[in-house]
Amino acid sequence: MDKNRYVMSEEERYFFDLTGYLIVKNALSEDEVAQCNSAIDHFDHKIIPREEGNEGLSKGSKTLKGTGRLELHGMLGWPAPYREPFRKLLVHPVIVSRLNEISGLGFRLDHGPLLISGEIGSEGHRLHGAGEPFAPHIWYRQQNGKISCSGVTVTWQLADVNEGDGGFAIVPGSHKASEPTPKGVRTVDDDMDVVQQPSMQAGDVLLFAETATHGTLPWKAQHRRRSVLYKYAARAAVRNLGNHFLPSDRWGDW
Secondary structure (H helix, E strand, C coil), X not given: CCHHHHCCCHHHHHHHHHHCEEEECCCCCHHHHHHHHHHHHHCHHHCEECCCCXXXXXXXXXXXXXXXXXXXXXXXXXXXXXXXXXXXXXXXXXXXXXXXXXXXXXXXXXXXXXXXXXXXXXXCEEEECCCCCCCHHHCEEEECCEEEECEEEEEEECCCECCCCCEEEECCCHHHCCCCCCHHHHHCCCCCCCCECCCECCCCEEEEECCCCEEEECCCCCCCEEXXXXXXXXXXXXXXXXXXXXXXXXXXXX
């Protein structure tokens, strides 16, 4: 076993700080990928289209339009043995070691996991996030040789994502952008050649700064997309505020 897999290298730190994302190749074995996919297959009947408004996730984009994407929730609460592979992913040493470096000790799961799936023709997701305007709950800063990233999303790939397949897309470096993102970049109708779709294989894991401008391109592959997202936060950050963030929200004016 290569112990270096469980240590964030200087090259990885540089790449993450430069681009806002990082891919760790072969983080899972073929057997681990198979266990996850087998559990999802067992609950295939619960994979449903996401409910979204009339414009869907593409939000009126001509480039991103398509049929609704598919989702599945609740993996950590499934009965044994189906939940076990996803509980292991929650604290997998490959990501724990890197989250300790990126978000600091005491990071936690903010929300998720969520399976994002889709068949050929599934719509994309309008790009969101950016360094400007400032969002304190997912902020990014690098100072004195230390990365401070309040919001990191970890995406485990359970199916190949080849060049041109669609899926996750990002504007590299946008987590530190100081100018508002042009509308054409968010819709990808005029992306200025800055939007990239990284290629990944089943077993790879993607970490990206939530403040980076990111989204999803329409799925074009013949096989189903299978990406499982865990959304982490630094110990002092709250990403999913929910319905009762303030006492007045829960109990009223009194």
